[in-house]
Amino acid sequence: EVQKHSVHTLVFRSLKRTHDMFVADNAKPIPLDEESHKVKMAVKLRTEYGSVLHMPTLKENLREKGGPNTGDPYGQKQYSGNQGQELEYLITGTHPYPPGPGVALTADTKVQRMPSESAAQSLAVALPASQSRLDANRTAAGVGDIYRHAGISERSQPPGMSVAMVEAGGNKNSALMAKKAPTMPKPQWHPPWKLYRVISGHLGWVRCIAVEPGNQWFVTGSADRTIKIWDLASGKLKLSLTGHISTVRGVIVSARSPYLFSCGEDKQVKCWDLEYNKVIRHYHGHLSAVYGLDLHPTIDVLVTCSRDSTARIWDVRTKASVHTLSGHTNAVATVKCQAAEPQIITGSHDTTIRLWDLVAGKTRVTLTNHKKSVRAVVLHPRHYTFASGSPDNIKQWKFPDGNFIQNLSGHNAIINTLAVNSDGVLVSGADNGTMHLWDWRTGYNFQRVHAAVQPGSLDSESGIFACVFDQSESRLLTAEADKTIKVYKEDDTATEETHPVSWKPEIIKRKRF
Numbered sequence: 001e002v003q004k005h006s007v008h009t010l011v012f013r014s015l016k017r018t019h020d021m022f023v024a025d026n027a028k029p030i031p032l033d034e035e036s037h038k039v040k041m042a043v044k045l046r047t048e049y050g051s052v053l054h055m056p057t058l059k060e061n062l063r064e065k066g067g068p069n070t071g072d073p074y075g076q077k078q079y080s081g082n083q084g085q086e087l088e089y090l091i092t093g094t095h096p097y098p099p100g101p102g103v104a105l106t107a108d109t110k111v112q113r114m115p116s117e118s119a120a121q122s123l124a125v126a127l128p129a130s131q132s133r134l135d136a137n138r139t140a141a142g143v144g145d146i147y148r149h150a151g152i153s154e155r156s157q158p159p160g161m162s163v164a165m166v167e168a169g170g171n172k173n174s175a176l177m178a179k180k181a182p183t184m185p186k187p188q189w190h191p192p193w194k195l196y197r198v199i200s201g202h203l204g205w206v207r208c209i210a211v212e213p214g215n216q217w218f219v220t221g222s223a224d225r226t227i228k229i230w231d232l233a234s235g236k237l238k239l240s241l242t243g244h245i246s247t248v249r250g251v252i253v254s255a256r257s258p259y260l261f262s263c264g265e266d267k268q269v270k271c272w273d274l275e276y277n278k279v280i281r282h283y284h285g286h287l288s289a290v291y292g293l294d295l296h297p298t299i300d301v302l303v304t305c306s307r308d309s310t311a312r313i314w315d316v317r318t319k320a321s322v323h324t325l326s327g328h329t330n331a332v333a334t335v336k337c338q339a340a341e342p343q344i345i346t347g348s349h350d351t352t353i354r355l356w357d358l359v360a361g362k363t364r365v366t367l368t369n370h371k372k373s374v375r376a377v378v379l380h381p382r383h384y385t386f387a388s389g390s391p392d393n394i395k396q397w398k399f400p401d402g403n404f405i406q407n408l409s410g411h412n413a414i415i416n417t418l419a420v421n422s423d424g425v426l427v428s429g430a431d432n433g434t435m436h437l438w439d440w441r442t443g444y445n446f447q448r449v450h451a452a453v454q455p456g457s458l459d460s461e462s463g464i465f466a467c468v469f470d471q472s473e474s475r476l477l478t479a480e481a482d483k484t485i486k487v488y489k490e491d492d493t494a495t496e497e498t499h500p501v502s503w504k505p506e507i508i509k510r511k512r513f
Helices: 007-023 034-052 059-065 117-124 131-138 143-148
Strands: 088-090 111-113 161-168 171-178 193-200 206-211 217-222 226-231 237-242 248-253 259-264 269-273 278-282 290-295 301-306 310-315 321-326 332-337 344-348 353-357 362-367 376-379 385-390 393-398 403-408 415-420 425-430 434-439 444-450 464-469 475-480 484-490
Touching (some): 193 444, 226 248, 259 290, 310 332, 310 344, 332 376, 385 415
Parallel strands (some): 248 290, 290 332
Antiparallel strands (some): 193 484, 226 237, 290 301, 301 310, 310 321, 353 362, 376 385, 385 393, 415 425, 475 484
């Protein structure tokens, strides 16, 4: 028979159990012994900072602390003199020396007074510094600094003041110098791009575009289920290829063989022999629409990505599926290959970017910084970097580990495509028909384009699905929702005087996300 107790009794029993449990408090650390802690900190100061203890203390810090002696719990000697007087310090070295030629060496000249902040620079100049050192001091932050500190959270100390060790010739003098917060370097000037040709011929959205390695022609794939080959110089139609039974979502021309590869929403991946204009191989395996494909630059390997959340690696000749790259949790929208590690990069609707180990078929790195679907990834042709496009931001990353470099903000739309040339012009094309052009190094948006839709099309059919530079990088081709291909070129008449850079050296915010 269970004994019944009043609520009052039960509550007090519970309180007693709780009290018994916590009264011992075994996890509580031993109270700090003030004396031993002082000794420990004094020893640490002497061993680790002994060489710089003679240096002057920042006046700002003294003011905040309310005097030189407050805020020194460890009894260390302050080399600051009395409050209100100029700070002094002894020049340490092999022997004392006077401050200038012809000055007698006396007890007074051994002691140097700290100059004002405006004259602090003169302390550092013992010998003429090299030109590179002068340049480094003159500019607040070069792009190397931006890359080096990319992804580091905001600094703990205020950016206004820092103790800079300035090398002058062979001597090292320590000086308190006011250092500017890092600012965005001035962007390189790029001529604006202008529309000079509109090519029509497709009967549906133009979803993908690729230029052949010889730069004679280019190929497009469309929602009308056809692949069309066009002459690059004249814009005339050369050939139409039929065979897909749904929208063609990706095309690429091989530089190693006379083959064209295509993929579509019919789950098919086809290899076309351009000598016979026929399909010679099919690559079977994807369980849903295939959204993109890319060829490896040095080996006969094809990589495709699909709505089935996987990317697949195919042997071009044997048609065998070498690896299935699984790990994404939503459709994989874009895939890119390169010869260096990591050899495969994918962007997905699950908001992540993955860098893959081609040999093992496993993920090397997963980048989770984007908040929305990543539909576009582009690799820089010269730098060991890449960019990814998402409705929240365009982000730049450094290989091989995917270290974050910077955000390119301002293209507030669904970004379907990215392209970059060797000159450092990054192009982002969006679902609403807008195209932004950026300076790769600084992330400066130097041009915005919104071309008019083809006559007869609705304004809602303004959308850019793909864009690519030709091999000479003097032409930019876009595949659009108004069933046209638009060709842009640089404006030859523009100069830096007629189209100046409206750039402000704003302070960089090194945000991780």
